[in-house]
Amino acid sequence: MAVKKILMLVGDYVEDYEVMVPFQMLLMVGHDVKAVCPGKKAGETVRTAVHDFEGDQTYSEKPGHNFALNFDFDAVDPAAFDGLVVPGGRAPEYIRLNPRVIEIVKHFGAAKKPIAAVCHGQQVLVAADVIAGCQCMAYPAVQPDIERAGATYVGPNETFTNAVTSGNIVTGPAWPAHPQWMRQFLDLLGTKIEA
Incomplete structure (x- = not known):
């Protein structure tokens, strides 16, 4: 398997599972994952928040938890990366709101590189104008943003465990979708896992 270089865009109060689990899953299969945050450097941390569905x-x-960044945001060259994850x-x-974040995401969209976004991460894709014409899932509160961006909103199932791939973009509604969301992202990356 060819090692892919994956960029993960995060910030304070990123959802805990949505940053920790994909980061670890992608490392587990052998990819090189660089987690960055605007205004922060490798070795610094972002605070996370646990979002739960309790009725x-x-x-x-x-x-x-605190999540440790392993790369400097200011050093990011999007051309050096094969895929993008937005928790x-x-x-x-x-x-x-950071112009450099938008520039980075636009690069992945224009180059048709694999992009994975989950829950509210699609707000970044909307701001970068990379989802027009796509089918897109997200947390239901993001539906109006997705539709105004020219994408078709696909709703979650009852357990929020589904995901959808549309072109080079895979989206999921929330952390319960990780198995489907990450499986589809690995497919876009060309990563094969054999039992």
Whole structure:
């Protein structure tokens, strides 16, 4: 298997599972994953938040872990990466305001490189204008953004365990979708796992 270089865009209060689990899964299969945050360097951390579904009108939020960054945001050359991951949580709503984040995401979109976004991560894809014409999943509160960006919103199943691939982009509604979301992202990367 060819090792792929994956860029992960995060920020403070990224959803805990949505950053930790994909980061570890991609490392587990042998890929080189660089997690970065605007304004931060390798060795610094971002705070995470655990979002859970407990019967309320929206998710609940609890403190998560600190997640260690392993690459400097200012050193990112998107041309050196094979794929992009954008986790959800509260981070996407403000990292999308960073012009360099938008420039990076636009590179992946224009080059048709694999992009994986989950939950609220699609807010970054909307801001970068890379989902027009795609089918796209997200946390239901992001549906209006997706539709206004010219994409077709695909709703989650009852357990939020589904994901959808549309061209070079795979999206999921929330962390319960990790198995489907990451499987489809690995397919886009050309990664084969044999039992």
